[in-house]
Amino acid sequence: MALDEAFSHRDRCAIVGIGSTDFSRDSGRSELTLATQAALAAIDDAGLVPADIDGIVRCDMDAVRPNDLAEVLGLPDLTYWGEVGPGGTAPSAMVGQAMAAILTGQATTVLVFRALNGRSGRRFGLAGPEAATAAAGGYGTYDEFFLPYGLLTPGQAFAVMAQRHMLEYGTNEKDLGHVALTCRARAAANPAAQMHGRPLTMDDYLAARMISRPLRLFDFCLETDGACAVVVTSAARARDGRRPPVLIRAVAQGSVPSPQPGLQYPVLMRKSITELPARAVARTLYRRAGLGPDDIDVAQIYDCFTITVLIQLEDYGFCAKGEGGAFVSSGAIDLGGPLPINTGGGHMSEGYIHGMNHIVEGVRQIRGDSTSQVAGADVCLVTSTPLPPGSALILTAA
Amino acid sequence: MDAAAPRLVPAVDDRDTGGFWEAARRHQLVVRMCDRCRAVLHMPRAYCHLCGSWQGHWEPASGRGRLYSWTTVEHQVHPAYPVPYTVVLVELEDHPQVRLLGHLPGAPVLAAGHPMQVWFEDLEGVSIPQWEPV
Numbered sequence: 075m076a077l078d079e080a081f082s083h084r085d086r087c088a089i090v091g092i093g094s095t096d097f098s099r100d101s102g103r104s105e106l107t108l109a110t111q112a113a114l115a116a117i118d119d120a121g122l123v124p125a126d127i128d129g130i131v132r133c134d135m136d137a138v139r140p141n142d143l144a145e146v147l148g149l150p151d152l153t154y155w156g157e158v159g160p161g162g163t164a165p166s167a168m169v170g171q172a173m174a175a176i177l178t179g180q181a182t183t184v185l186v187f188r189a190l191n192g193r194s195g196r197r198f199g200l201a202g203p204e205a206a207t208a209a210a211g212g213y214g215t216y217d218e219f220f221l222p223y224g225l226l227t228p229g230q231a232f233a234v235m236a237q238r239h240m241l242e243y244g245t246n247e248k249d250l251g252h253v254a255l256t257c258r259a260r261a262a263a264n265p266a267a268q269m270h271g272r273p274l275t276m277d278d279y280l281a282a283r284m285i286s287r288p289l290r291l292f293d294f295c296l297e298t299d300g301a302c303a304v305v306v307t308s309a310a311r312a313r314d315g316r317r318p319p320v321l322i323r324a325v326a327q328g329s330v331p332s333p334q335p336g337l338q339y340p341v342l343m344r345k346s347i348t349e350l351p352a353r354a355v356a357r358t359l360y361r362r363a364g365l366g367p368d369d370i371d372v373a374q375i376y377d378c379f380t381i382t383v384l385i386q387l388e389d390y391g392f393c394a395k396g397e398g399g400a401f402v403s404s405g406a407i408d409l410g411g412p413l414p415i416n417t418g419g420g421h422m423s424e425g426y427i428h429g430m431n432h433i434v435e436g437v438r439q440i441r442g443d444s445t446s447q448v449a450g451a452d453v454c455l456v457t458s459t460p461l462p463p464g465s466a467l468i469l470t471a472a
Numbered sequence: 473m474d475a476a477a478p479r480l481v482p483a484v485d486d487r488d489t490g491g492f493w494e495a496a497r498r499h500q501l502v503v504r505m506c507d508r509c510r511a512v513l514h515m516p517r518a519y520c521h522l523c524g525s526w527q528g529h530w531e532p533a534s535g536r537g538r539l540y541s542w543t544t545v546e547h548q549v550h551p552a553y554p555v556p557y558t559v560v561l562v563e564l565e566d567h568p569q570v571r572l573l574g575h576l577p578g579a580p581v582l583a584a585g586h587p588m589q590v591w592f593e594d595l596e597g598v599s600i601p602q603w604e605p606v
Contacts, residue, residue: 208478208480210482211482212483216489219489221482222481223573226549235541287545342571
């Protein structure tokens with residue numbers, strides 16, 4: 075018996091509240107204010123008051139610390155706090171850490187949040203502080219093997235992976251375009267999406283400027299100011315909530331053999347650069363959930379770049395390795411297809427809250443509240459699986 | 473790369489990777505190798521988990537490689553790196569599990585598997601291995 079069967083967390087916790095700020099290019103307010111607004115919205119959505127929150131989990135790249143939020147929200151008795159990273163690999167695992175705290179009696183009601191001024195503040199699309207000094211890297215970062223050559227952003231690294239995927243499997247630019255177009259089409263129905271009212275055609279996609287070949291402008295996610303938060307509690311407590319609880323069927327984290335050190339660029343030294351840790355995450359997640367890819371009604375797939383989605387669709391078993399391009403071009407990820415994805419518009423077109431808005435949208439789907447609702451959606455996959463490790467969760471109706 | 477801003481140079485004083493740059497200063501390409509089982513340890517580190525040895529050395533490599541993947545950067549993100557330029561990912565011929573980066577100006581036409589040859593670019597106080605198509 076696997077350890078996760080002996081100590082199963084299946085359906086033992088639930089998300090009872092969700093909250094988001096507006097998504098913009100310039101919020102005009104601090105990350106602490108954004109986090110506070112999302113937290114208050116999530117707590118209210120749960121039918122709770124701030125004093126009910128006794129745990130907080132943050133992302134390692136967040137500017138806001140647990141005590142910042144505890145102070146501003148006036149939490150009288152914070153008994154648990156935690157942190158997961160790096161960055162976009164965190165959100166599903168943050169929910170998992172909240173569950174771990176609840177199931178071990180360290181907290182009863184945990185706030186999980188991500189807040190960032192991703193456009194008006196520190197931009198992921200620009201060379202970061204690690205490239206601000208003349209001597210790059212060192213101190214265990216391994217960046218000295220990458221930055222001096224002009225590999226300076228995550229998008230450039232994913233472009234190298236996309237090129238390799240094209241070489242190995244014949245994936246083409248229109249395949250990537252279908253991911254961008256699908257997300258944009260969902261944003262058309264979501265008034266809160268940054269790209270709402272901004273339709274995108276394949277001609278538009280192909281005509282957009284190259285950023286890092288073969289990735290064009292619309293292969294990149296947005297850079298967004300905003301915040302999202304969710305409230306996690308036990309399934310038993312969740313029954314008393316304002317809204318029908320959304321059960322957390324299972325959570326998983328995963329890595330690969332020889333994951334390589336460093337924050338991101340050394341993943342280009344892995345045996346395969348056309349596979350993400352999503353493959354390992356999927357194996358553990360499906361086992362813990364007692365479900366498989368055929369059981370997933372709708373999915374929120376981490377989409378920092380189009381290629382990231384395409385690889386994950388393969389890794390999560392929705393199509394065979396190398397067939398992600400044909401899969402997305404078949405319309406499979408569209409509304410009405412077998413696997414509608416990123417129904418709020420995703421990072422590509424709703425906003426980039428570093429994986430957290432995908433969890434919020436997953437909850438909306440199970441509640442039946444999405445602006446692109448999938449009829450009868452009972453099982454939603456949410457992934458937090460860029461680089462270098464990853465996490466994911468499955469939400470189900472109670 | 474004749475931009476006004478100074479190029480980024482590698483930090484050469486990391487205790488696990490400094491030997492790579494020390495060899496590069498002498499225009500020699502090396503990989504980290506376990507003394508006991510001769511496993512290549514890349515990215516470089518002190519400990520070999522395959523045999524448990526802490527003893528390693530810097531093994532000379534041939535300097536020949538093959539093009540594994542690449543990207544041509546057309547949107548500038550750093551003043552010292554004017555676009556377009558191409559970042560190449562090269563696998564070493566004699567140690568195919570080792571890949572290293574290189575920087576080519578412009579947007580050359582490239583093909584996977586193309587033979588690549590190392591050369592050393594002398595920067596301020598340091599030399600870095602670069603790769604050019606053969």
